[in-house]
Amino acid sequence: AQRVTQPEKLLSVFKGAPVELKCNYSYSGSPELFWYVQYSRQRLQLLLRHISRESIKGFTADLNKGETSFHLKKPFAQEEDSAMYYCALSENNTDKLIFGTGTRLQVFP
Amino acid sequence: DTAVSQTPKYLVTQMGNDKSIKCEQNLGHDTMYWYKQDSKKFLKIMFSYNNKELIINETVPNRFSPKSPDKAHLNLHINSLELGDSAVYFCASSQGTRYNEQFFGPGTRLTVL
Numbered sequence: 001a002q003r004v005t006q007p008e009k010l011l012s013v014f015k016g017a018p019v020e021l022k023c024n025y026s027y028s029g030s031p032e033l034f035w036y037v038q039y040s041r042q043r044l045q046l047l048l049r050h051i052s053r054e055s056i057k058g059f060t061a062d063l064n065k066g067e068t069s070f071h072l073k074k075p076f077a078q079e080e081d082s083a084m085y086y087c088a089l090s091e092n093n094t095d096k097l098i099f100g101t102g103t104r105l106q107v108f109p
Numbered sequence: 110d111t112a113v114s115q116t117p118k119y120l121v122t123q124m125g126n127d128k129s130i131k132c133e134q135n136l137g138h139d140t141m142y143w144y145k146q147d148s149k150k151f152l153k154i155m156f157s158y159n160n161k162e163l164i165i166n167e168t169v170p171n172r173f174s175p176k177s178p179d180k181a182h183l184n185l186h187i188n189s190l191e192l193g194d195s196a197v198y199f200c201a202s203s204q205g206t207r208y209n210e211q212f213f214g215p216g217t218r219l220t221v222l
Contacts, residue, residue, distance in 0.1 A: 032208060043113075044152075044199065044213040051208050084150060095140060095206060096165050099152040 002027045004089050006100035013077050014108050021072040021103045023087030032090040033070040035061055039083045077107045112136050115200050115214040123222055130185045130217045132200030141183035146197040158183050190221045
């Protein structure tokens with residue numbers, strides 16, 4: 001069955017430290033992967049998507065099909081990056097999003 | 110100019126009651142969704158509609174009935190509410206391909222007492 005795993009519920013770092021939020025997936029087809037973010041008191045919103053190969057707010061994510069991973073990385077964390085981050089997979093024949101359990105990132109000053 | 114709106118924002122009710130949550134999007138999208146976020150922040154899809162037609166129904170109890178009067182609206186009606194229905198319910202919309210961003214509403218926090 002399709003699954004998205006985010007092994008860390010909470011990740012705490014200090015400002016300026018590198019950040020890596022882990023995401024592994026299990027999917028038999030060709031995966032389309034996304035990172036969504038929910039800042040405090042804001043709605044869930046797209047951060048970046050695999051197909052765009054973009055860097056948003058300094059974050060990047062590379063799809064590694066061999067390791068079935070889509071880890072989110074940022075070289076220098078900022079306090080405003082503190083939020084809940086969800087990795088999500090879009091199925092091949094529907095546009096259903098399967099979400100991971102989320103990782104709360106806390107960036108301390 | 111809110112893209113996806115939901116009402117109400119908070120809903121507190123007794124077990125056994127029937128309640129509805131409304132969702133509207135002004136983005137011109139043809140697909141709308143309902144997600145449930147439980148107390149552990151796990152987000153799971155419940156339903157999706159494309160142009161008023163049910164596309165996804167994820168083993169949700171039939172006490173939950175979505176209704177889409179037009180492609181800009183997707184309402185969620187819940188009969189005979191149970192304690193386990195307490196959660197945050199999110200509406201979302203997208204242009205309906207697997208590559209496209211889904212736009213989320215602010216959520217409705219439902220508490221069943």
